[in-house]
Amino acid sequence: MMQVKHLNKAYGNKQVLKDVSVEFPAGQTTVLIGPSGSGKSTILRSLNLLVTPDNGTFDFNDHHVDFSQPISRKEMLEIRKDTGMVFQEYNLFPNKTVLGNVIEGPTQVLKQDKATAIKNAHEWLKKSWFG
Ligand SMILES: Nc1ncnc2c1ncn2[C@@H]1O[C@H](COP(=O)(O)OP(=O)(O)OP(=O)(O)O)[C@@H](O)[C@H]1O
Ligand SMILES: [Mg+2]
Numbered sequence: 001m002m003q004v005k006h007l008n009k010a011y012g013n014k015q016v017l018k019d020v021s022v023e024f025p026a027g028q029t030t031v032l033i034g035p036s037g038s039g040k041s042t043i044l045r046s047l048n049l050l051v052t053p054d055n056g057t058f059d060f061n062d063h064h065v066d067f068s069q070p071i072s073r074k075e076m077l078e079i080r081k082d083t084g085m086v087f088q089e090y091n092l093f094p095n096k097t098v099l100g101n102v103i104e105g106p107t108q109v110l111k112q113d114k115a116t117a118i119k120n121a122h123e124w125l126k127k128s129w130f131g
Contacts, residue, residue: 001026002047007056007067009042016042017053041088048083049076081109098125 002024009017016039024030032040045051047058049071058065063079065071084105092101102124103117112120 001059003059004043004046005057005059007043007046007053009039009046009051009053017046017056020056044085048085049079050085077109 003022005021007017007020008015020039020043022030022032022043032043034040042051046053046067047060049065052071053067055066055068058067060079061082063075065075065079093104096104099118099121102121103112103114106112106117106120107114
């Protein structure tokens with residue numbers, strides 16, 4: 001289960017998230033719907049700690065984050081290992097192959113050995129459009 005409570009985020013004087021509380025139950029798919037610019041991506045980035053809300057809390061597995069306090073690097077890395085997002089734009093590494101892009105996270109972040117990462121990548125790619 002993933003839950004955020006009372007998130008606020010402003011860019012300059014533009015308040016993008018205003019007291020947003022939302023729960024994402026485990027094993028379910030939750031859909032965020034809203035007009036362009038309403039803050040959907042900002043919420044997703046907050047769950048991945050790519051954006052730090054000004055305040056509010058985030059509960060995820062055994063983690064409890066209070067965004068008004070500094071987040072330790074250790075906790076940040078642990079949370080990022082178990083979260084991910086697909087960006088609206090591709091944001092791939094242009095100097096790498098498709099396979100190189102797919103194994104980057106598993107080898108660099110999860111420290112998988114390259115052979116395992118490549119084997120898994122081929123299995124995922126078979127399920128994808130590229131398979
Ligand atoms: N880094 C930033 N600096 C300044 N303003 C930003 C930044 N990121 C987002 N914003 C602004 O915050 C608001 C919310 O943006 P966000 O990308 O979360 O919206 P969204 O709901 O995902 O929109 P879309 O449906 O177009 O993807 C927008 O007004 C956007 O211009
Ligand atoms: Mg968006």
